[in-house]
Amino acid sequence: MATPETAESAVRVSKVGYLGFETPDLDRMIDYYTKMLDFHLQDRSADTAFLTTGADHHCVVLTKGGPKARVSVGYEIWEPIADAQRRLAEAGYKVERRTDVAPGTPDVLVMAEPGTGAQLHLFAAQERSDADNTPPLRPTKLGHVAAFTPELASLQKFYQELLGFRWSDTIGDFFVFLRCNADHHAANFMASTKYDGMHHVAYEMRDPNHLITMIDHLAKNDLRLHWGPGRHGPGHNLFTYHKDPDGNTIELFTQIDVIHDENKGFWEPRPWHETYPMGPRTWEVDLATVNIWGPINEREMDH
Known part of the structure; x- marks a missing residue:
């Protein structure tokens, strides 16, 4: 297995921010995340819910559909969105800059992950949640x-x-x-x-x-x-x-x-x-x- 070195011109991801799921039963999955894993429900609509473990607005996105896991993965990056957009475009990747992806992430680069069908979302920061500071059960x-x-x-x-x-x-x-x-x-x-x-x-x-x-x-x-x-x-x-x-x-x-x-x-x-x-x-x-x-x-x- 080849192990290519990190390129000097790469976009600098700092952490995995969130994961998107599609689910046929939104209420059932919300119950699982809030009652079993003790996540905080930050926001929801008729067909979408945003849950978090901490200060970030969300780390799990549930949408009616599926069932299908890993429909999207959000990565927080160190650099300005415009710089990341330019680097990826120069490397030949189609990237869309959007303001409507989700509450809490008003400026996001959206691109296809090669070969998997998943969407990658790159963002500089999330808005803050109103979750309490890590209750006893909740994952960190x-x-x-x-x-x-x-x-x-x-x-x-x-x-x-x-x-x-x-x-x-x-x-x-x-x-x-x-x-x-x-x-x-x-x-x-x-x-x-x-x-x-x-x-x-x-x-x-x-x-x-x-x-x-x-x-x-x-x-x-x-x-x-x-x-x-x-x-x-x-x-x-x-x-x-x-x-x-x-x-x-x-x-x-x-x-x-x-x-x-x-x-x-x-x-x-x-x-x-x-x-x-x-x-x-x-x-x-x-x-x-x-x-x-x-x-x-x-x-x-x-x-």
């Missing part, structure tokens, strides 16, 4: 989004050369992890001609106790895990997976690897790392890569 943020792609190498190149992502890890030759800030990954992609769309979306919990409290809450409401708890190899995050009402895979995680010094390129030392110092690598395809603790869910690695 939208952490990352994973998707299938029939053209992994070209999509990885697009993210690194055009959006400024950096390579973090690869499993075999089919699953790549990319970062846009200190977190191990904000986007990861699995090569597949069998599946398309979203692989999973992940929301971060503060620590293991916070994760356990949330899992207990889900269990009390008859919502069961289908994989985990466990610890991944790439990223080394503690993870659990369950399904939302539309059948989308939801990961709740904590303790993900972070890089504090890009010049050195090593992950922050952790006692469970395989090497010291630990840096980006290509992992063998085996049990310990997927879950250091043991059991594997075959569906999560089926491509």
